[in-house]
Every structure is written in structure tokens, then in C-alpha cells.
Amino acid sequence: MKLIGISGSLAGSKTAIAVQETLNIAEKLEDNLKTELIDLRSYEVELVKGYPLEKYNEDTQKVIKTILSADMLVFGTPVYQASISGVLKNLFDHIPQGAFEGKTVGMVTTAGSEKHYLVPEYHLKPIISFLKGTLPTRNVFVHNSCYEETNIITNKDVWKRMETMIEEMIALHKNM
Ligand SMILES: Cc1cc2nc3c(=O)[nH]c(=O)nc-3n(C[C@H](O)[C@H](O)[C@H](O)COP(=O)(O)O)c2cc1C
Numbered sequence: 003m004k005l006i007g008i009s010g011s012l013a014g015s016k017t018a019i020a021v022q023e024t025l026n027i028a029e030k031l032e033d034n035l036k037t038e039l040i041d042l043r044s045y046e047v048e049l050v051k052g053y054p055l056e057k058y059n060e061d062t063q064k065v066i067k068t069i070l071s072a073d074m075l076v077f078g079t080p081v082y083q084a085s086i087s088g089v090l091k092n093l094f095d096h097i098p099q100g101a102f103e104g105k106t107v108g109m110v111t112t113a114g115s116e117k118h119y120l121v122p123e124y125h126l127k128p129i130i131s132f133l134k135g136t137l138p139t140r141n142v143f144v145h146n147s148c149y150e151e152t153n154i155i156t157n158k159d160v161w162k163r164m165e166t167m168i169e170e171m172i173a174l175h176k177n178m
Pocket residue numbers: 011012013014015016017018080081082083084085112113114115116118146
């Protein structure tokens with residue numbers, strides 16, 4: 003089984019840390035699992051211009067092909083203006099319709115305000131559903147206060163939420 007995590011922030015590192023932490027927990031829970039983090043800071047994903055995938059640069063093609071090769075996906079986004087980040091939306095715009103069929107897709111969100119905990123439900127979930135991904139009932143919301151100064155997550159509730167979401171994703175995937 004292949005689980006790919008995507009961090010949809012180009013600004014800070016909180017989203018990447020939360021997604022990586024989720025992948026680490028997944029590897030501990032399931033022996034037969036390979037994970038990989040796509041941190042969008044490391045790639046030059048081009049803006050969607052309506053071209054076929056092979057017309058975009060190597061990074062864009064690599065990121066999309068890696069996502070399409072996954073059995074399970076975890077999308078991480080910071081909350082920006084009460085929604086998902088623009089880079090993550092642009093990434094979704096590169097993905098062919100229905101491409102997440104047969105894939106279990108989890109959501110990890112980082113935010114400065116707890117008032118925005120429903121952003122993944124209302125802004126990320128509809129995109130994943132449109133692409134025919136199977137979503138677990140749980141998602142992981144990480145408020146900035148859950149990070150130490152060194153940006154490590156030490157909040158045990160957050161770890162528990164990651165574990166619960168991943169357990170559900172694995173169970174869903176095994177029943178597909
Ligand atoms: C442009 C911008 C807009 C933001 N808008 C919101 C917002 O509407 N609600 C919120 O809770 N946090 C907002 N934040 C805070 C980020 O979601 C938060 O700091 C997040 O953890 C950053 O993740 P990162 O370190 O991976 O970039 C915003 C941050 C930026 C840079």
C-alpha cells in the first residue's frame with residue numbers, strides 16, 4: 003500500500019510537519035505501507051493553463067503522477083482567508099476528473115484560529131468528493147498553539163486524531 007502526503011503550503015512549515023507526523027503514525031500502524039511526503043515548497047508546480055499534463059514542467063508532471071499512483075492520500079492545507087491555500091487548489095485543478103476513485107483521502111489542516119475548524123469540511127471535502135475520493139469521517143485540525151516553538155507537535159490529542167483518522171483510512175482501503 004502506498005500513502006502519499008501532500009503539504010499545500012509554500013510559506014511556513016507547520017502543514018508539512020503535521021502531514022509528515024501523520025505519515026509517521028501511519029507507518030507505525032501498518033507494516034505493509036510505504037509513505038512519501040510531497041512538500042510543495044520543494045517543487046515548482048505550474049499554474050493551470052488548460053494544457054495536457056505533458057506540456058507542463060517536470061516537477062508538475064512528477065507531482066501529479068505520484069499523486070495518481072497512490073492508494074491512499076493525505077492532503078494538508080493551511081487555512082488561508084477562511085479557505086484552503088491557493089497552491090493546493092491549483093494542484094487539484096491539475097488532477098483529472100474522478101482520479102481519486104478507489105483511493106482513500108484524508109485531510110489535515112493547520113490554522114491560526116480555531117473558529118476555522120470547519121474549513122476542511124466545507125472547502126476541501128467537496129473537492130475530494132468531486133474527484134471521487136473516499137473520505138474517512140474524521141479529519142485532523144491542528145491549531146498553531148499545538149506546536150512548540152521549535153515547530154514540533156507535542157499535543158497528544160493531535161497525535162490521537164491523526165491515529166484515529168489513519169486507522170479509519172486503512173480500514174476503508176482494505177474494504178475496497
Ligand atoms: C495569507 C494567510 C492567510 C491566513 N488566513 C487564515 C485564516 O483565514 N484563518 C486562520 O485560522 N488562519 C489563517 N492563517 C494562518 C495559517 O493558516 C496558519 O499560521 C498555518 O498554520 C500556516 O501553516 P504553514 O506554517 O504550513 O504555512 C493565514 C496565514 C496566511 C499566511
